[in-house]
Amino acid sequence: MSVGSMSIAADDIETAPAPRASWTRYGKPVLGLFVPVVLAVGWELAVRFGLSNGRLVPPPSVIYATFMELAKTGELQRHAAATMARVAAGFGLGVAAGTVLGAITGYSSLTRRLLDPTLQALRAIPSIAWVPLFILWLGIFEASKITLIAVGVFFPVYLGVMGAVISVDRKVVEVGRAFRLNGFQMVRRILLPAxxxxxxxxxxxxxxxxxxxxxxxEFMGASEGLGFLLVDGQQLGKPAQIVAAIVAFAVLGKITDWLIVGATAPLLRWEDRARHTEA
Structure with missing residues (x-):
C-alpha cells in the first residue's frame, strides 16, 4: 500500500466519528423534546376534532397566544424576572448554609450527633407550615419569600454534602496520608474530587x-412573579394563563438546571464512568 493511500485511509478513520459526535451534541437534546411535542400535538388535534372542548385544559395554540399576549404587554418578562430573582437569592443562601453545615456534620461525628437529629426533624416540616411563621417574623415582603426558598434549597444540599463527606473512601484518604499531603492538599486533591x-x-x-x-x-401576598400569575389566573378564571405560568416554570427550571450541569461539567471530566453507548 502506498503512502498516499495510507494517508487517505488515516483521514477516513479520523473523520468517521463526526456524524456520531454531531448526533451526540445536537440529536440527543432534541430527542428530549419528543414526548412533550407529541403530547402537545395530540391534545391540539383532540380539541380541533371536537374530542374535548379545551375549556379547562386549553390547547397549545391558546397557551401560545396567551404567552404572546403576556409578552407584548411586558407582564411575562416582569413576572419571570421577579421569580428568577427570588429563586437566585434563596438558592444562594440555601446552598451556602447547606454546604457549610453539611461539610461540618459530615467531617465531625460529634457535630453530626449534635445537630443532625434536629435538622432531620426540621426537614420533615411541610413547606407551607413555615409560611405563617416567616410572615410573622419577617413580614410579607421579599425577606420572608427568600427565606422560605432558602429553607427548601438547604436540606437537599445539606444531606448531599454530609452524605458525600461521610462516604469518602477511607483507602483514598490513606493514600493521601501516605503521600504526606497537608490539610489543604488533602481537601483539594482528595476530598473535593470525591x-x-x-x-x-x-x-x-x-x-x-x-x-x-x-x-x-409567591402565594404569600406577592404582587408580581409567576406564582402571582397562577393566583391571578385562578381568581379570574383564566386556565390558559395558569397553564402558561406552569409552562414558564418548567422552561425556566430546566434552563437553570442546564446551567448548573454545564458549569460543573468541566470539573467532572476526570470521572471514569460507565456510559451507555448506542450504535
Whole structure:
C-alpha cells in the first residue's frame, strides 16, 4: 500500500466519528423534546376534532397566544424576572448554609450527633407550615419569600454534602496520608474530587425544590412573579394563563438546571464512568 493511500485511509478513520459526535451534541437534546411535542400535538388535534372542548385544559395554540399576549404587554418578562430573582437569592443562601453545615456534620461525628437529629426533624416540616411563621417574623415582603426558598434549597444540599463527606473512601484518604499531603492538599486533591459528583446532584435537587418553594413563597401576598400569575389566573378564571405560568416554570427550571450541569461539567471530566453507548 502506498503512502498516499495510507494517508487517505488515516483521514477516513479520523473523520468517521463526526456524524456520531454531531448526533451526540445536537440529536440527543432534541430527542428530549419528543414526548412533550407529541403530547402537545395530540391534545391540539383532540380539541380541533371536537374530542374535548379545551375549556379547562386549553390547547397549545391558546397557551401560545396567551404567552404572546403576556409578552407584548411586558407582564411575562416582569413576572419571570421577579421569580428568577427570588429563586437566585434563596438558592444562594440555601446552598451556602447547606454546604457549610453539611461539610461540618459530615467531617465531625460529634457535630453530626449534635445537630443532625434536629435538622432531620426540621426537614420533615411541610413547606407551607413555615409560611405563617416567616410572615410573622419577617413580614410579607421579599425577606420572608427568600427565606422560605432558602429553607427548601438547604436540606437537599445539606444531606448531599454530609452524605458525600461521610462516604469518602477511607483507602483514598490513606493514600493521601501516605503521600504526606497537608490539610489543604488533602481537601483539594482528595476530598473535593470525591465529594463533587454528589455535590452537583445535591445542587440540582436543591434547585428543583427552590422552584417548588417559590410558588408557595409567591402565594404569600406577592404582587408580581409567576406564582402571582397562577393566583391571578385562578381568581379570574383564566386556565390558559395558569397553564402558561406552569409552562414558564418548567422552561425556566430546566434552563437553570442546564446551567448548573454545564458549569460543573468541566470539573467532572476526570470521572471514569460507565456510559451507555448506542450504535
Amino acid at each position: 465529594v463533587l459528583p454528589s455535590y452537583v446532584v445535591a445542587l440540582r435537587s436543591g434547585l428543583g425544590l427552590g422552584w417548588m418553594f417559590v410558588v408557595a413563597a
